[in-house]
Amino acid sequence: xxxxxxxxxxxxxxxxxxxxxxxRSLDLCLFxxxxxxxxxxxxxLHRRGVRVRLVTDAQYMGLHGSQIGRLRHxxxxxxxxxxxxxMHHKFAIVDGRMLITGSLNWTTQAIQSxxxxxxVVEDAEYVKAFQDEFERIWEEYNPANYNFF
Amino acid sequence: xxxxxxxxxxxxxxxxxxxxxxxRSLDLCLFxxxxxxxxxxxxxLHRRGVRVRLVTDAQYMGLHGSQIGRLRHxxxxxxxxxxxxxMHHKFAIVDGRMLITGSLNWTTQAIQSxxxxxxVVEDAEYVKAFQDEFERIWEEYNPANYNFF
Numbered sequence: 199x200x201x202x203x204x205x206x207x208x209x210x211x212x213x214x215x216x217x218x219x220x221x222r223s224l225d226l227c228l229f230x231x232x233x234x235x236x237x238x239x240x241x242x243l244h245r246r247g248v249r250v251r252l253v254t255d256a257q258y259m260g261l262h263g264s265q266i267g268r269l270r271h272x273x274x275x276x277x278x279x280x281x282x283x284x285m286h287h288k289f290a291i292v293d294g295r296m297l298i299t300g301s302l303n304w305t306t307q308a309i310q311s312x313x314x315x316x317x318v319v320e321d322a323e324y325v326k327a328f329q330d331e332f333e334r335i336w337e338e339y340n341p342a343n344y345n346f347f
Numbered sequence: 348x349x350x351x352x353x354x355x356x357x358x359x360x361x362x363x364x365x366x367x368x369x370x371r372s373l374d375l376c377l378f379x380x381x382x383x384x385x386x387x388x389x390x391x392l393h394r395r396g397v398r399v400r401l402v403t404d405a406q407y408m409g410l411h412g413s414q415i416g417r418l419r420h421x422x423x424x425x426x427x428x429x430x431x432x433x434m435h436h437k438f439a440i441v442d443g444r445m446l447i448t449g450s451l452n453w454t455t456q457a458i459q460s461x462x463x464x465x466x467v468v469e470d471a472e473y474v475k476a477f478q479d480e481f482e483r484i485w486e487e488y489n490p491a492n493y494n495f496f
Contacts, residue, residue: 311430313434313484317448328464
């Protein structure tokens with residue numbers, strides 16, 4: 199892809215650098231994901247052999263501009279809810295040690311136009327609470343558990 | 348009001364109890380606010396003499412079910428943005444010492460139906476970053492600075 203990752207010291211570039219520090223795993227729990235630069239970052243990690251797992255919201259993953267189809271196509275494991283309520287989390291866990299969470303949906307609109315916050319937390323107690331929630335959701339959204347009727 | 352605050356040990360009741368611990372100030376920075384129990388909690392604190400300041404999003408404050416009008420009517424100071432982008436934060440700061448933040452909008456839908464997270468943080472470094480952001484927004488959204496043309 200000819201588009202470079204962001205290089206200026208913006209909030210987006212700082213987020214990208216945190217993600218690119220992943221060596222083993224990246225767990226993503228994202229309500230909506232339409233930002234191309236962040237999708238490229240996740241694809242790059244996948245190609246490097248980092249185990250990427252992504253949980254997202256069923257109603258938002260099909261919206262115009264969503265990057266979920268592209269990530270699935272690239273071979274990344276994606277699971278989604280089956281509920282009318284939203285899977286409204288917006289967090290990432292890098293190598294099971296760094297939690298990145300806040301108000302920011304991974305959309306171009308949010309990054310360019312909104313007032314948002316992103317916390318980076320390495321305190322094990324907080325990371326564990328979110329990792330546990332991720333594992334619960336990952337199992338709950340396992341396609342083997344879908345109800346079709 | 349005859350409606351009791353929630354008494355069972357739910358996530359909502361735990362959030363209400365944290366808010367009710369306020370003695371001096373409550374700073375709220377909320378994208379959307381439609382949950383009646385949380386509005387009653389904020390009104391109660393205002394009546395107790397806690398200084399409540401509320402920043403919200405202009406596009407969402409007029410939506411059906413919004414509690415913003417009611418809180419303004421009760422005498423609580425409210426300021427809102429003037430932009431097309433969203434004021435998308437969802438955080439509260441209690442007495443300048445406890446930060447409550449996460450994915451949760453203060454809506455009945457979010458509380459009843461969504462997967463959400465709320466972090467409670469008392470680490471001074473994190474609290475200060477959010478308090479600084481609150482003060483910046485409070486000044487920026489001062490009606491004296493509005494542009495009408």
